Amino acid sequence: MILRVLIINECGLDLSRIKKYMEDNFSKVTESRSMEDALRAVGRSHLDLVLLALSDSENICSDFLSVLRLTLGVTPLIGIADNCSPSDFPLFSNRGVDDIVYSDISGNDLLRKVNALSEAKEKIYSSFLVKDALRKPKNKKITIFSENHPDLFDEDFLDRGTVVNFVKDNNPTNYPLSDIFLIDAKLKNIEQLCISLKLCKAYRYKPILLITDENHKKKALAVCRRNIGALDIIDLGTHPSIISCMVDAHIKYKRLLDGFYHEVKRNTYMSSIDAITSVYNRSFLEDYISGRDEALNHSAVLMIDLDKFKEINDRYGHTFADKVLGEVVAHIKSYIRLTDFIARYGGDEFLVFMRNISRGEIEKIAQRLVNSVENKLFNGIRCTISIGACYIGSENVKLREAIFIADSFMYISKRSGGNSVYLC
Numbered sequence: 001m002i003l004r005v006l007i008i009n010e011c012g013l014d015l016s017r018i019k020k021y022m023e024d025n026f027s028k029v030t031e032s033r034s035m036e037d038a039l040r041a042v043g044r045s046h047l048d049l050v051l052l053a054l055s056d057s058e059n060i061c062s063d064f065l066s067v068l069r070l071t072l073g074v075t076p077l078i079g080i081a082d083n084c085s086p087s088d089f090p091l092f093s094n095r096g097v098d099d100i101v102y103s104d105i106s107g108n109d110l111l112r113k114v115n116a117l118s119e120a121k122e123k124i125y126s127s128f129l130v131k132d133a134l135r136k137p138k139n140k141k142i143t144i145f146s147e148n149h150p151d152l153f154d155e156d157f158l159d160r161g162t163v164v165n166f167v168k169d170n171n172p173t174n175y176p177l178s179d180i181f182l183i184d185a186k187l188k189n190i191e192q193l194c195i196s197l198k199l200c201k202a203y204r205y206k207p208i209l210l211i212t213d214e215n216h217k218k219k220a221l222a223v224c225r226r227n228i229g230a231l232d233i234i235d236l237g238t239h240p241s242i243i244s245c246m247v248d249a250h251i252k253y254k255r256l257l258d259g260f261y262h263e264v265k266r267n268t269y270m271s272s273i274d275a276i277t278s279v280y281n282r283s284f285l286e287d288y289i290s291g292r293d294e295a296l297n298h299s300a301v302l303m304i305d306l307d308k309f310k311e312i313n314d315r316y317g318h319t320f321a322d323k324v325l326g327e328v329v330a331h332i333k334s335y336i337r338l339t340d341f342i343a344r345y346g347g348d349e350f351l352v353f354m355r356n357i358s359r360g361e362i363e364k365i366a367q368r369l370v371n372s373v374e375n376k377l378f379n380g381i382r383c384t385i386s387i388g389a390c391y392i393g394s395e396n397v398k399l400r401e402a403i404f405i406a407d408s409f410m411y412i413s414k415r416s417g418g419n420s421v422y423l424c
Contacts, residue, residue, distance in 0.1 A: 003027040003048040003114075008038040011055040013082050013103060018051070021107035035064045036239050042068065043248070047075050049114055054079045054092060054100065069096025070249030073256075076114055080105075140251055141177055143167055145193060146184035146211065152234070152243050178206060179251045182234065185212035185220040194229040207250040209234050276322045277329040277350075280343035285351065288341065292399045296392040300362045301402040302352040303410040304332060304369075307384045307418035309348035320379060327378040328385070335369050349410075351403065359391045359423075366421040374419055384419035386410055391423060 005027045009015055012033075022029050027049075032038040042050070050072060069077060079092055079100040092100060099113055139161040144152075149166055165176045181197060183190050190210065197203045210233045212220040220233045231250070234243055272284035280288070306312075306328060313321040325348060332350065333342060341353040354362070366387045373385050388410025390402045397405075409422040416422075 004046065005029045005049045005051065006038065006041050006047050007031045007051045007053070008035075009053040010034055010038075011053050013053040013055075013080065015051070015053060015080060015103065018080065018103070018105075018107070018110065021110075025107065025111065039064075039067065039071070039244075042071050043244075047072070050075060050077045052077060052079050052097065054081045054097075055083060065092070065095035065097070067246045067249055070246075070253055073252070078110075078113065139163075140248075141165070141179050142182065142247065143176060143178040143180070144182045144184070144211070145187060145190075146182075147186070148184075152182075152211070152236075152240060152247075178203070179254065180247060181206060181208045182247075183208060183210050183230070185210050185216040185223075185233075190219075190223055190230075191226070191228060194223065198229040205254070207231050207254055209247070209250065211236060213237070274344040277326050277344055279329055279333070279350070280341070282344060282346055285343040285345065288343070289400055289403070295396045295398055296355075296402060297394050298356055298358070298392070299402070300354045300357055300359075300389060300391045301399070301406040302354070302362075302366060303345065303388045303403070303406040304350045304352065305386045305410055305414060306348040307386055307414065309383075312381070312383075316381075324379045324381065324383065328373065328383060331373060331376065331378070332369060335365060335372065345407075351406075353399070359393065362389055362391050363421070363423060366423065370419060370421055386413035386418045387421045388413055389421060389423040 003022070005022050007015060007019060007029060009031060010033060019029050019031065030041055032041055041047075050068070052068075077096060077098050079097045080103050081100055082103045101110060101113065140163070142162065142164045144164060144166050145168070146166060147168065165178070167176075181203070183193055187193070194208055197206070197208060208229045208231060210220040210223060210230050212233050213236045217233070217235070220230075224230045224233060232246070234246065272280055274281040306325065309321065309325070312324060316324075329342075329344075329350060332352070336342065336352055336354065339355070341351075343351050345351045366389050370385060370387060373383060376382075388406045388408065390397075390406040390409065392402055405424050409424050413420045413422045
């Protein structure tokens with residue numbers, strides 16, 4: 001595999017030996033001599049490694065390092081030091097440099113560091129994040145609050161389907177849909193504007209950056225320190241390439257977080273739901289039970305089992321039987337309340353947990369359920385169910401104990417021929 005490597009060497013270190021070693025070992029190496037060129041190179045294509053020549057901390061722009069780190073995503077960023085003082089290393093590390101080596105490092109040692117960093121980062125990020133981190137954000141929507149139209153971005157940034165809206169209205173409901181908000185620090189109401197955006201549900205988690213010149217920088221920094229939504233400042237004296245990358249990085253980071261949140265939410269849901277019946281599975285049920293160790297009162301547990309389900313499986317096959325199971329469970333759900341808990345206990349057995357209910361109500365619900373299942377077709381065939389129920393009035397009974405009792409009574413129901421309810 002060919003590694004795509006970018007060497008950023010604004011301070012003019014002699015890195016010819018490292019460059020030659022990388023080129024000789026299946027690497028495509030590009031060298032940039034300025035921060036602006038480097039950011040353009042990062043924006044044009046995905047990189048596998050970035051090597052940054054370091055001299056001293058004062059010669060490295062902190063904004064450049066922050067933007068570079070955000071823009072690179074999971075790509076390793078290694079500093080190459082020559083006369084750099086070790087006391088500066090923590091500062092570089094805090095600004096996003098993954099590791100720092102001296103310029104006389106051997107090629108093999110450098111490659112080992114690169115491989116270790118890449119492996120560590122890929123373990124941290126999901127495959128979804130790694131895939132998405134390689135892309136530049138497209139179709140960006142940017143809202144700028146300003147009385148004039150500052151020229152902030154380079155042409156390449158604006159060519160990628162970017163929509164920039166300039167707004168003067170302070171009513172959050174009138175703002176266009178946006179990926180990021182930029183607020184001119186010259187405005188008198190920037191604090192109120194930040195708070196309004198954070199209070200508006202549609203924009204609550206969108207990044208907010210403050211645009212400032214030297215005259216208003218102190219005011220902008222004070223607003224950022226107040227922790228009312230503004231994340232960072234954009235100095236109008238900064239090169240458009242750096243501003244463009246900074247905005248790109250914030251948008252990409254927010255989109256990655258959104259994607260990560262939705263993926264985690266989806267995976268959490270999928271790991272807790274039974275695929276056939278769309279109710280909670282046994283794993284989730286165990287977690288649910290473990291979190292409820294208190295004594296119950298005015299509650300009930302129903303254990304419900306399909307009678308002779310094995311015969312349906314053997315006669316019609318698993319696919320047919322699974323559909324029957326799904327339809328029966330959907331029917332059961334229509335007879336219980338939205339606040340009741342239902343889970344697949346195992347095989348063709350299901351648990352229903354009901355709170356704030358009387359014994360008389362439980363008897364009626366269970367018997368109606370048995371009768372309605374008997375009189376309905378499920379995937380074209382008739383089924384019956386057996387129910388064991390445990391009602392807890394004011395006794396000192398815990399959920400796990402109630403489940404054991406209900407399960408025992410369900411087996412009594414099955415042994416008596418099924419299609420019945422046994423209530424404790």
